[in-house]
Amino acid sequence: MEYKVVPFVASIDPKKGNTSHVVEQLQETIRNHVNLGWEYVGLESVITYVQPEYGCFGLGAKPGFTTSNQMVVFKR
Incomplete structure (x- = not known):
């Protein structure tokens, strides 16, 4: 099995002001x-x-x- 890890840095648009924009970014990365x-x-x-x-x-x-980073994990 092969794994791939990619960083995920969410960017919030102050005009939208909610987490739905972050959800869209994560969905796009996964897609x-x-x-x-x-x-x-x-x-x-x-x-x-x-x-x-x-x-x-x-x-x-x-x-x-201390800093926290988000990583998206995939496999194939």
Whole structure:
């Protein structure tokens, strides 16, 4: 079995202001890959820690932080 994982970054249109636009984006991503022969498995969240940047002598330093990324999983 072969698996494929693609990032999913939803973009909300402030004029529409609801989640239906996000649903349409996810449906389009799934539809495109199904048309290429992939079967949708699920949407997974990957939590990542981004290391801090210390800057030069502390100038421009940025603290580390945790971020969450959505990944769409397919198989065939």
